[in-house]
Amino acid sequence: MQHTEALKKVILALGAGLPKEGCRIALAAGEQAVAVSKENFHPLKAAVSNSRIAFIDGGNAELLAAPDFSVHFVRVACCMFDKNKRAESRQRSFYVLATAKAEEGRAGRGKIQYTAETFGDNVLAEDLCFDADDETLREGRKAFSISKLGGIGRRFAELTLAAEMCKTLEAGSVIVLDGSLEAVVTGEEKLLAELYAAAEKKNILVTALAKTTALLSDTGSSFSAALNELGPEGSWYYHPVAEIKSSSYMAEMFFTRLHPNSERVFRVELYKKQKAIADFGKLFGMLAANSRDMSFPGYPYGLIMADRLARVPNNEKEQLAMQLRMLAGRDFARLKRHMGSVNAHSVLDSM
Numbered sequence: 001m002q003h004t005e006a007l008k009k010v011i012l013a014l015g016a017g018l019p020k021e022g023c024r025i026a027l028a029a030g031e032q033a034v035a036v037s038k039e040n041f042h043p044l045k046a047a048v049s050n051s052r053i054a055f056i057d058g059g060n061a062e063l064l065a066a067p068d069f070s071v072h073f074v075r076v077a078c079c080m081f082d083k084n085k086r087a088e089s090r091q092r093s094f095y096v097l098a099t100a101k102a103e104e105g106r107a108g109r110g111k112i113q114y115t116a117e118t119f120g121d122n123v124l125a126e127d128l129c130f131d132a133d134d135e136t137l138r139e140g141r142k143a144f145s146i147s148k149l150g151g152i153g154r155r156f157a158e159l160t161l162a163a164e165m166c167k168t169l170e171a172g173s174v175i176v177l178d179g180s181l182e183a184v185v186t187g188e189e190k191l192l193a194e195l196y197a198a199a200e201k202k203n204i205l206v207t208a209l210a211k212t213t214a215l216l217s218d219t220g221s222s223f224s225a226a227l228n229e230l231g232p233e234g235s236w237y238y239h240p241v242a243e244i245k246s247s248s249y250m251a252e253m254f255f256t257r258l259h260p261n262s263e264r265v266f267r268v269e270l271y272k273k274q275k276a277i278a279d280f281g282k283l284f285g286m287l288a289a290n291s292r293d294m295s296f297p298g299y300p301y302g303l304i305m306a307d308r309l310a311r312v313p314n315n316e317k318e319q320l321a322m323q324l325r326m327l328a329g330r331d332f333a334r335l336k337r338h339m340g341s342v343n344a345h346s347v348l349d350s351m
Helices: 003-015 144-163 188-202 223-230 280-289 301-310 314-328 331-339 344-348
Strands: 039-043 053-066 071-080 085-102 112-120 129-133 174-178 205-210 236-240 251-257 267-271
Touching: 003 331, 053 144, 053 301, 053 314, 071 144, 071 314, 085 144, 085 301, 085 331, 112 144, 129 144, 144 174, 144 188, 174 280, 174 301, 205 236, 205 280, 251 301, 267 280
Parallel strands: 053 174, 174 205
Antiparallel strands: 039 236, 053 071, 071 085, 085 112, 112 129, 205 267, 236 251, 251 267
């Protein structure tokens, strides 16, 4: 009984925080957010287009881990659709060896640098290198984990593959990245700029669709939930949302529900400089036409396929890790001593 009464109070408290029309998306200081209005909901119809659409995603798995090194297997994939029918696909895979080393200083000590070398398919043009005090690597005061370099390498490879696809895609095509167009980590803005330049040269739209979004409204509620609550029935896209002014976030932001039976609202971004040439109705009609698979209604099937092509399942991860250990031979004993100092959580979890 005590738990029931407490849970009832929780539900009442949650209900009190439901969003209302007029709220705004909460962005960084200096950004101009637009108040939520029912006039900004635009109904859309699924429409098959002659334009080719290329979906890009990546996956990675950590094979060895220690405080001073990490080995990842990374795979990126592009799945293309013509007239909403699956066409060709491309995959690239490689290994990332991330290490921490100290530059020699006057007293024999220097700054720690993280370097990520790549081995395998020539996806990245150069190795990744970061200073340990690089603020873009940190989450607040939390110390940076070298294991995160695998994910950074995957993101950089996705952007590099997208720029490469611009060489073969025809004018009028659309690239859909998994995630966002925001440059977060040092070096990411440069890769995005290269992608944008390649896309502009060929008149190819660059977009991104985020599976999850933690963006809030200025009332503290989830912004996508606010739109889902206030939006009309059926499929729609919502715009305008805000005027983003950051040079590291060259995006025009939208929200959309791509299927009438979907309970999910996704954030979609378009390269900002292409806003004037993009036909929003056509763009979202293409995405809606690709989002009718009943395994996940309202989510583009092309991104589902790109995820499947890029994903590194646990059985493959274990096989690769075992192969790596076998090839290391006697040297693995030394590596294991490094790895044993990571943490004890896995031991406690198995008890």
